[in-house]
Amino acid sequence: MTAREPGEGAAMTAGEGGAGATATVLRVLVPVVLALIAGGLILLVLGKDPLDYYGFVLQRSLLRWGGAQETLTRMAPLLLIAAGLIVAFRAGIWNLGGDGQFLLAAVASAALAPVLSEVLPRGPVLILCMMAGALVGVLWSLIPALLKARYGINEIITTLMMSFLGTSLANVLIKLVLYDPNTTVPQTRSLAVEDRLPRLFGTSIHCGLLLAVLAVILVHLMMTRTAFGLKLQVLGANRAAAIHAGFRVERLTVVAFAISAGLIGLAGAVEVLGVWGSVRADWNPALGLLVVPLVFLARLNGYAVIGFTLFFSALMVGGETAARRVGVPQHYVLVLVALLLLFLALVEYLDQSRRKRMAMKA
Amino acid sequence: MATVAALRKVTKRFPGIVALDGVSLEFHAGEIHVLLGENGAGKSTLVGLLAGMQQPEEGEILIGGKPERIDSPRRSMDLGIGAVFQQILLVPSLTVIENLMLGGSWLRPLARAAALRRFTELSALLGVSLDPDARVSGMSLGEQQQVEIMRALWRGEKLLLLDEPTSMLTPQGVADLGRMMRRLREQGVALILITHKLLEAYEFGDRISVLRLGRVAGEIDPERLRTLSEAERTEAVIRMMFGEPAGEGEPAVEGEAPREGHAPREGHEKEVAILLGRKLHDAHAGNRSAPAILSVRDLSTTPDFTETALHEVSFDLWAGEVLGIAGVDGNGQKHLAEALAGQRPLRQGRITVAGTDVTQGRVPERRQCGIRYVTDDRLGEGTVGTLSVAINFLLKEIGAPPYWRHGIVDWDLIHRDAREKILRNDVRTPSEFTPIGKLSGGNIQKVLLARELDAEANVAILNKPTYGLDLQNQRLALDRIGAAAARGVAVIVISTDLDELLEISDRIGVMFQGRLAGIVDNDDAAPDKVRRLMTGAAA
Numbered sequence: 001m002t003a004r005e006p007g008e009g010a011a012m013t014a015g016e017g018g019a020g021a022t023a024t025v026l027r028v029l030v031p032v033v034l035a036l037i038a039g040g041l042i043l044l045v046l047g048k049d050p051l052d053y054y055g056f057v058l059q060r061s062l063l064r065w066g067g068a069q070e071t072l073t074r075m076a077p078l079l080l081i082a083a084g085l086i087v088a089f090r091a092g093i094w095n096l097g098g099d100g101q102f103l104l105a106a107v108a109s110a111a112l113a114p115v116l117s118e119v120l121p122r123g124p125v126l127i128l129c130m131m132a133g134a135l136v137g138v139l140w141s142l143i144p145a146l147l148k149a150r151y152g153i154n155e156i157i158t159t160l161m162m163s164f165l166g167t168s169l170a171n172v173l174i175k176l177v178l179y180d181p182n183t184t185v186p187q188t189r190s191l192a193v194e195d196r197l198p199r200l201f202g203t204s205i206h207c208g209l210l211l212a213v214l215a216v217i218l219v220h221l222m223m224t225r226t227a228f229g230l231k232l233q234v235l236g237a238n239r240a241a242a243i244h245a246g247f248r249v250e251r252l253t254v255v256a257f258a259i260s261a262g263l264i265g266l267a268g269a270v271e272v273l274g275v276w277g278s279v280r281a282d283w284n285p286a287l288g289l290l291v292v293p294l295v296f297l298a299r300l301n302g303y304a305v306i307g308f309t310l311f312f313s314a315l316m317v318g319g320e321t322a323a324r325r326v327g328v329p330q331h332y333v334l335v336l337v338a339l340l341l342l343f344l345a346l347v348e349y350l351d352q353s354r355r356k357r358m359a360m361k362a
Numbered sequence: 363m364a365t366v367a368a369l370r371k372v373t374k375r376f377p378g379i380v381a382l383d384g385v386s387l388e389f390h391a392g393e394i395h396v397l398l399g400e401n402g403a404g405k406s407t408l409v410g411l412l413a414g415m416q417q418p419e420e421g422e423i424l425i426g427g428k429p430e431r432i433d434s435p436r437r438s439m440d441l442g443i444g445a446v447f448q449q450i451l452l453v454p455s456l457t458v459i460e461n462l463m464l465g466g467s468w469l470r471p472l473a474r475a476a477a478l479r480r481f482t483e484l485s486a487l488l489g490v491s492l493d494p495d496a497r498v499s500g501m502s503l504g505e506q507q508q509v510e511i512m513r514a515l516w517r518g519e520k521l522l523l524l525d526e527p528t529s530m531l532t533p534q535g536v537a538d539l540g541r542m543m544r545r546l547r548e549q550g551v552a553l554i555l556i557t558h559k560l561l562e563a564y565e566f567g568d569r570i571s572v573l574r575l576g577r578v579a580g581e582i583d584p585e586r587l588r589t590l591s592e593a594e595r596t597e598a599v600i601r602m603m604f605g606e607p608a609g610e611g612e613p614a615v616e617g618e619a620p621r622e623g624h625a626p627r628e629g630h631e632k633e634v635a636i637l638l639g640r641k642l643h644d645a646h647a648g649n650r651s652a653p654a655i656l657s658v659r660d661l662s663t664t665p666d667f668t669e670t671a672l673h674e675v676s677f678d679l680w681a682g683e684v685l686g687i688a689g690v691d692g693n694g695q696k697h698l699a700e701a702l703a704g705q706r707p708l709r710q711g712r713i714t715v716a717g718t719d720v721t722q723g724r725v726p727e728r729r730q731c732g733i734r735y736v737t738d739d740r741l742g743e744g745t746v747g748t749l750s751v752a753i754n755f756l757l758k759e760i761g762a763p764p765y766w767r768h769g770i771v772d773w774d775l776i777h778r779d780a781r782e783k784i785l786r787n788d789v790r791t792p793s794e795f796t797p798i799g800k801l802s803g804g805n806i807q808k809v810l811l812a813r814e815l816d817a818e819a820n821v822a823i824l825n826k827p828t829y830g831l832d833l834q835n836q837r838l839a840l841d842r843i844g845a846a847a848a849r850g851v852a853v854i855v856i857s858t859d860l861d862e863l864l865e866i867s868d869r870i871g872v873m874f875q876g877r878l879a880g881i882v883d884n885d886d887a888a889p890d891k892v893r894r895l896m897t898g899a900a901a
Contacts, residue, residue: 227761227769233749234757240743243705244735245758246725 027351028297028304031343032311038343039336046328053326061318069204073275074313077102077267079212081291082298082305083219084263089300090223091256092236093148097159098264098288100166101140103279105133105265106272107170107188110279111178113272114189122195130269137265138258140166145257149250155257167284174281187280197274206274213306215263220302232256264288293341312337364391365427366521366552367412367443372421374407381407383576384421389521393584394543394553396567398560398599400832403573405556409523412554413445414438426520439465444514445523450506454499458492458509462516484512487519487549488542503690504535511542521552528562532690533893540566558833559861564595572602579603653717654678655852656702656821661711663697670694672701673876675711679821679852684843686867686884687856688892694876695856696738699825702854703735704728715821729758732820738829738856740806747799751791752780754798754809787812804835811839815846822846823854828862840866860892874898 040050060067081098088095109129116125144158180189197206223229235242235252242249267287272279294312298304319333367389374382382404389395399405410416411423414432422429425441432438438445452461463477481494490508498506507527514522524543528536543553543566557563563570570587572579580602582595590598656679665671672694679685687695700706702713704725712721715731723731737744745754756765756776765776780794789808791801798806807827815822824843828836844866847853857863863870870888871881872895879895882888 225771227766227771230753230760230771234746234760237748238742238746240739241746241757244703244725244737244743245760246705246729247760 027347028307028344031340031347034343034347035336035339038339039332042335043326043328048326048328053322053328053332056322056325057315057318059318060321061314066204067317071310071313071317072205072209074317075309076206076208076212076274077271077285077287078291078294078309078313079209079216079306080267080270081264081287082295082309083212083215083302084260084267085291085295086216086219086223086300086302086305087232087256087263088260089295090229090236091232091252092239093253093256093260094156095141095144095159095257095260095264096156096289096292097141097144097163097166097261098291099284099286100163100170100288101137101261101264102268102271102288103170103284104140104166105136105268107173107178107279108136109133109269110188110191110272110277111173113191113195117191117195125195126197126273129273130266133269133272134262134266137261137263137268140265141257141261142254145254148257149253163288170279171281174279179281180278185280188278191273191277193277196277197270206270208270208274211270212267215266216302216306219263223302293337297340297344364550365389366391366425368424369408369411370422370424372411372418372423374411374416374418376407380576382411382418385573385576385578386421387571387578389552389554390569391520391550391552392547393568394547394555394566396563396570397554397556397573398558398563398570398603399573399579400558400603400834404576405573406525407576408573409445409447409525409554409556412438412443412521412523414443436465439517442518442520443523444511444516444519444521446507446510446514446525446527448526450503450510452498452506452509452513455497457495457497458501459494461498461509462513465513465516480516481512484515487515487545488512489545490538490542502535503692504531504538507531507535507539508542515551519546519549519551521554522546523554523556525556526558527555528557528559532896534897536562560596560599563599564592570595570599572599574603650680652681655681655716657712657714658702659712661698661701661713662709663701663706664709669696670876671709672697675878677871677878677881679854681820681852682847682850683869684847684853684855684867685881686863686870687854687873688860688863688870689858689873689879689896691858693873695825695873697876698873699735699737699823699854699856702728702821702823703733705735725758732818734814734816734819734822736807736810736814736822736824736827738825738827740803740810741799744810745798745806748797750780750795751784751789751798751801751809752777752794755780755783755813758813783812804831804838807831807835807839811842815842815851819846819851821852821854823856825856826858827855828857828859836862860889863892864889872896 036054040054043050043053061071062068081102085095085098109132112132113125113129116128120128140162141159144153144155144162147153147158148155174188175186178188179186197208199206200210223233231242231247231252234245235247235249235256239249242252271285290312291309294308295305298308315333315336319336320330323330323332365388369385369387371384371386372382373380373384385404385408387408397405397408407416411418412432414435414437417431417433423432424430425432425443430437430441432441432443453464456464459474459477459481462481463472463474478494485491488508488511492505492508498509501509511522511524527539531539543555546553547568555563555566568584568587569582571581580598582590582598587595658678659676661672661675663672670693675694675698677685687698689695697706701708701711704720704723704727708721712719714720715728715733718731720728720731720733741747745757753776759765761769765772765779777794783789784791784794787808789801789805789812791798791805798809801809811827814824822843827839827843831839840862843853843855855863855866864884867884869881869883870892872879872892874895875898879898880891882891882895
């Protein structure tokens with residue numbers, strides 16, 4: 001990851017597209033193919049058959065109906081986190097505290113859901129719990145947001161610190177306060193399967209996926225079609241210009257932080273209410289930081305992020321089984337993601353210098 | 363006379379332009395060689411080539427008669443070439459001697475004793491007395507420039523390049539610099555002085571070369587220069603800058619006697635006036651019978667890290683009047699502009715516009731009252747380089763109807779109107795979608811001027827509106843400012859270029875250490891009064 005401001009790069013405004021679309025697709029597809037080839041070469045060096053590995057991944061995650069459902073289910077929290085990160089990064093804010101926001105929101109909704117279920121019907125319970133999750137996410141972002149807005153304190157440091165505190169606090173809460181006395185391993189009370197988020201059309205995919213897709217689309221529209229979104233883009237691209245133009249920079253910073261953390265909190269709530277039903281102590285999927293490279297691969301574009309999330313989700317679901325079958329470490333998936341980033345940067349660089357040369361000739 | 367450095371048919375291209383086109387020049391020991399030319403004529407590229415920051419594509423550079431490949435600033439310095447740029451490039455938190463030792467090798471320990479010896483040597487050479495252990499941040503701009511010159515000469519003193527060195531100096535500083543240049547000349551150093559002011563060229567130069575559109579348009583050698591009167595010199599230079607192409611053969615210095623003494627070429631009177639720093643003032647004379655439109659009382663701001671804060675600044679401004687703000691850079695001008703525009707909180711004071719107290723208002727409220735601000739930092743603050751020209755036209759109106767309704771954008775309307783504004787203001791851009799950062803400074807300034815000097819403007823603050831523009835665009839900017847004043851806008855122009863202020867202002871105020879040292883009427887005595895105020899003396 002380079003150190004440049006996240007809000008830089010091509011602006012997401014109307015008037016793009018058309019002839020540039022093919023080039024954009026190529027700029028994404030070429031690195032993907034190169035990363036898969038380079039990853040295959042690494043497998044060859046390890047003495048494994050890359051085609052075996054990729055075949056297993058594909059079969060497990062997409063070709064088999066059960067696997068495909070799992071892949072799509074896995075997308076829901078990733079998409080919500082991505083939506084949250086797009087808002088923050090576009091506004092030039094490095095919200096790297098996603099893990100803490102996600103986990104605390106998950107614990108809050110996991111603790112609340114079984115209690116509320118005793119008095120309320122399923123619909124209101126789920127809605128209230130998702131709202132609670134989002135709210136907890138927002139609250140956990142307030143300290144970094146206010147420090148950034150008021151004193152200009154670097155949010156990379158504060159969000160990461162709050163993330164450590166958040167994951168620890170979540171554990172403490174589960175182990176000391178919110179644990180279910182009927183289980184041996186400390187965990188929150190479990191939400192009954194029939195009280196969880198409704199499944200879609202008799203599949204195992206819960207409706208959180210729809211919510212997540214909707215969130216991504218809404219965020220994309222907000223960034224491209226509204227005055228608020230454009231102000232966030234200006235803030236992200238040039239903070240001095242935002243002050244010069246008379247924006248309420250402090251307020252914008254806090255609001256962007258809140259939307260970002262709220263969506264990430266919502267991701268935590270959806271994951272608990274849709275899949276797990278409870279939170280065990282020491283559970284931390286650490287999705288917050290995993291999604292960061294995906295969002296940059298998609299160049300902070302909401303629609304592109306859906307594709308990348310699907311790709312990554314399939315790798316995660318299929319990668320585990322494939323790694324076991326072929327006999328490579330499970331974290332091999334991360335090697336692929338890293339290669340992908342590397343090639344993306346490389347292709348971007350080559351493309352830029354090609355354009356510069358063309359400009360020279362013109 | 364020995365030729366220290368020479369360019370032979372040097373060509374350098376950048377995307378879209380030929381910066382230098384077959385340029386041949388010679389620089390001699392013990393001579394101050396002035397390079398004149400508009401912005402974009404290729405002066406800076408020439409400096410870049412000699413300083414090792416760029417390499418020529420064709421042709422060669424000879425140093426001491428030998429062809430050299432100057433592929434890095436280090437190589438350039440090793441060859442005895444030093445460059446002093448417009449901006450100060452010292453580390454403010456370090457001392458003089460530390461700054462001078464910075465260029466050394468990575469691994470070798472710092473040799474303070476040796477450095478001090480060289481420092482003493484150069485001090486004697488330049489005739490300056492600086493404390494080697496003084497912190498740079500506490501020094502005046504003139505002293506800082508002396509350190510810059512020392513650093514440029516640190517590893518040898520064959521050739522010294524000075525790129526518009528007087529632009530930020532006080533009159534005293536300019537005089538000191540002139541003394542230093544003459545001393546170096548006596549020591550046999552070849553000096554290249556880049557300027558766009560004719561009078562400076564006459565005062566310091568032994569030889570004058572004019573660059574135009576990347577070519578040498580002509581040269582006046584020392585013998586010739588001595589025999590010409592000032593009027594004749596001007597006539598010759600003007601011809602080279604604007605007149606017939608004098609590329610081939612002898613430059614156009616032979617000549618018919620200048621017509622009517624000073625008469626410049628037809629159609630270029632205004633550019634010539636800027637070059638000569640001659641006054642071209644036609645008073646718009648604000649209407650003093652009506653109450654002042656802008657009234658500022660006891661304005662003070664809180665100091666921050668870089669800029670000087672304001673101390674109890676008070677003045678009145680009438681509609682249709684142009685108030686120039688002179689002063690050496692960094693004496694509170696930036697705070698004054700920002701405080702008036704509403705983007706900087708006030709410590710104390712009161713601002714009223716047309717009788718309405720706007721002290722509490724921020725930028726949107728101030729804009730509502732017709733206050734407009736054109737910043738001097740066009741790309742860093744005035745625009746968002748990655749966003750389109752169309753958006754930058756509306757940067758301060760985001761969310762306002764008719765372009766946004768209930769916060770939802772109407773891109774078609776924005777782009778349609780932007781096309782029209784681009785035509786009306788003659789902005790040279792491929793399209794309204796082009797990121798504004800890709801445009802030239804002059805075109806970006808056209809966008810800013812169009813945005814700020816709109817029909818609803820009452821009070822316009824312009825911070826260095828012509829800074830970094832070529833003559834044509836300087837002219838254009840000043841014309842638009844004049845037109846706005848004629849429309850009845852009260853205008854404040856902040857500039858470090860006194861000649862420019864003398865040209866357009868009705869009154870001139872001087873900032874010194876955060877205070878408004880005084881305001882003088884723009885009459886014949888104004889230049890002297892302003893110069894005195896700039897140094898902190900009473901008018």
